[in-house]
Amino acid sequence: MKLKTRLFDQTYSFRDVKDVLAKANEEKSGDILAGVAAQSTVERVAAKAVLADMTLEDLRNNPVVPYETDDVTRADQDAVDEKAFAKIKSLTAGSFREFLLSAAPEEIAAVRGGLTSEIVAAAAKLMSNMDLVTAAHKLPVTATCNTTIGLPGTLSSRLQPNHATDDINGIMASVMEGVSYGVGDAVIGLNPAVDSIESVSSILKNFKFFMDHWQLPTQNCVLAHVTTQMKVLEQTDAPMDLMFQSLAGSELASRAFGIDVSLMDEAYAMMKEKKSSRGKNFMYFETGQGSELSSDGNHGADQLTMEARCYAFAKRYHPFLVNTVVGFIGPEYLYDGRQMIRAGLEDHFMGKLTGIPMGVDVCYTNHMKADQNDLENLAMMLTLADCNYIMGIPAGDDVMLMYQTTSYHDVAALRDLSSKTPIAAFAARMQKLGIMQNGQLTAQAGDPSMFQGWEK
Structure with a gap:
């Protein structure tokens, strides 16, 4: 799993998946207060580039709170439909974003059970506002x-x-x-x-x-x-x-x-x-x-x-x-x-x-x-x-x-x-x-x- 990239003649390295996810987030005052936000727009773009190349399996295997110590992580991970996850685990986060924007609603529904929170969050971080509207429009839930x-x-x-x-x-x-x-x-x-x-x-x-x-x-x-x-x-x-x-x-x-x-x-x-x-x-x-x-x-x-x-x-x-x-x-x-x-x-x-x-x-x-x-x-x-x-x-x-x-x-x-x-x-x-x-x-x-x- 690659945790660094080079932009504008500078190498940007990240500690782990949690760090990549945090720095790939759009600017929020809460993340700044927490000390986890990107220090610049370029670092944010670098984090998004690294995140886009991570596989969904990488994201599932690295929850931001350990499975052993957190009941929400256990509830999330234990609910995964393994057959659905197997269909998508080799996709990169960037490819998954493209899938969500191009696939039919029934195709997305078929893999929903294979997602964890970190996968869902990664997709959101790689989308523009219009992307978020477009994708959500295709995701009816009754x-x-x-x-x-x-x-x-x-x-x-x-x-x-x-x-x-x-x-x-x-x-x-x-x-x-x-x-x-x-x-x-x-x-x-x-x-x-x-x-x-x-x-x-x-x-x-x-x-x-x-x-x-x-x-x-x-x-x-x-x-x-x-x-x-x-x-x-x-x-x-x-x-x-x-x-x-x-x-x-x-x-x-x-x-x-x-x-x-x-x-x-x-x-x-x-x-x-x-x-x-x-x-x-x-x-x-x-x-x-x-x-x-x-x-x-x-x-x-x-x-x-x-x-x-x-x-x-x-x-x-x-x-x-x-x-x-x-x-x-x-x-x-x-x-x-x-x-x-x-x-x-x-x-x-x-x-x-x-x-x-x-x-x-x-x-x-x-x-x-x-x-x-x-x-x-x-x-x-x-x-x-x-x-x-x-x-x-x-x-x-x-x-x-x-x-x-x-x-x-x-x-x-x-x-x-x-x-x-x-x-x-x-x-x-x-x-x-x-x-x-x-x-x-x-x-x-x-x-x-x-x-x-x-x-x-």
């Missing part, structure tokens, strides 16, 4: 909870009715407004301000009552810590369609989230037995570049490669939803709009290539050097790339998490621009309620008063 997400011609949305104090009237006011704009077909899902069994149970029951009362074909979720949700399942009769947890790309970083693979296996088994949803996909995960460094769990690897490992972790549980909260952590990891856009496209592509139903929370924090135009640019590119879903929040301003993301109006605009619709069953119900007509919002849309009388 999943079924109560309804089926990811079918052609759809752009779904999570209705995120967060409230600073979890006041149920405030939460439901946002739910009513969101549904009146045709938002919520992916899930009606709240980030709770209060992580308690009583609060989570109450909110789940109110969501389900509203869904049943208005015959809304969707899913409910309260994004509490997984251990709280497990207690809700054990101790209450609250209906839970989706179980949520944030994931990290290493065992060490997972501990900072209060989880490990063993706990998630237990949670998955419990949810499979006690869920209120009908389909085979009933887990929801969120990720984001930089989380491993923030918890000192990156093991000297770059943030994109660690993010790819999150998707292998998620795949273990056949999720209905996965999304990267791309600009949420802040400028320490993604400094500005340019880095945010790049990361969003990378994450979406990597999730789809891994084989999970990928969405993106197109967002930024107010201390980042980013603005609404950056957010909208990324949202439009992701829509073109066939992103499964985005967020819908009142005015795009989350009053509980204090960040900026996509609004109910943004979801409507993106569907209008792309001629995409919500999930078919949800769209049909919107039409019966007079909110949509032939996939477009009607004059009645945006009037939540139609849902008066939802209270239990």
Whole structure:
């Protein structure tokens, strides 16, 4: 395996595969903070050249965190379809990139099971933004909870009715407004301000009552810590369609989230037995570049490669939803709009290539050097790339998490621009309620008063 190359009369040498992967990454403030980034554009190009000549077998045999010490690495490596891997292991990373851009979707699907996180990350590092959009567009992934997400011609949305104090009237006011704009077909899902069994149970029951009362074909979720949700399942009769947890790309970083693979296996088994949803996909995960460094769990690897490992972790549980909260952590990891856009496209592509139903929370924090135009640019590119879903929040301003993301109006605009619709069953119900007509919002849309009388 070659770990050096010569450019402009200078030899560039790299310590190992981890070093090559890190220095081949597009510039990210998080990698600079971690001390793993390329020192110059030329060094970055040199690293990409070395990476392009590595075989996929080289990448599989050199995970950035050792198999013996990390449960995420073991989950990733043990899940590999050896027959699929045998078909591609001799390809170089550069040849694999060319394959992804030229092959038919069914050809790519046939080798997906043979990939590891480092292979997926390498492909992303060798692609331009347009490459990432082009390849992701060819990688459809569907999943079924109560309804089926990811079918052609759809752009779904999570209705995120967060409230600073979890006041149920405030939460439901946002739910009513969101549904009146045709938002919520992916899930009606709240980030709770209060992580308690009583609060989570109450909110789940109110969501389900509203869904049943208005015959809304969707899913409910309260994004509490997984251990709280497990207690809700054990101790209450609250209906839970989706179980949520944030994931990290290493065992060490997972501990900072209060989880490990063993706990998630237990949670998955419990949810499979006690869920209120009908389909085979009933887990929801969120990720984001930089989380491993923030918890000192990156093991000297770059943030994109660690993010790819999150998707292998998620795949273990056949999720209905996965999304990267791309600009949420802040400028320490993604400094500005340019880095945010790049990361969003990378994450979406990597999730789809891994084989999970990928969405993106197109967002930024107010201390980042980013603005609404950056957010909208990324949202439009992701829509073109066939992103499964985005967020819908009142005015795009989350009053509980204090960040900026996509609004109910943004979801409507993106569907209008792309001629995409919500999930078919949800769209049909919107039409019966007079909110949509032939996939477009009607004059009645945006009037939540139609849902008066939802209270239990």
